Amino acid sequence: MLSLMIFLPLLAAAVCLFVSANVARWTALATTFVLFALGCGLWANYEVGGPQWQFTEYAPVFGRFAWALGIDGIALMLIMLSVFRSASARRGTASRHGSANIWQRSC
Secondary structure: OOOHHHHHHHHHHHHHOOOOOHHHHHHHHHHHHHHHHHHHHHHHHHHHHOOOOEEEEEEEEEEOOOEEEEHHHHHHHHHHHHHHHHHHOOOOOOHHHOOOOOOOOOO
């Protein structure tokens, strides 16, 4: 799950380079909410008092090098701060850039 949280924004940024501005905004918004949902999943599944490193991932790359990830409680707080702040920051970008505000109800 941690690798997905690292590579999903990179993939979305690459997609945004090749689409129109409006599609890029929607792609960024969707990616932000997926990351928020993944962060909430980390929060819900974190075991307080459990092992120091949780959600660990390990993949040998070559030789003595490996892709190793894991989070502790402080890292979880920083991840949640980041994904929550990103989601709340995206809220105002739609109206500021001239497209329809997606947060208002259409009556």
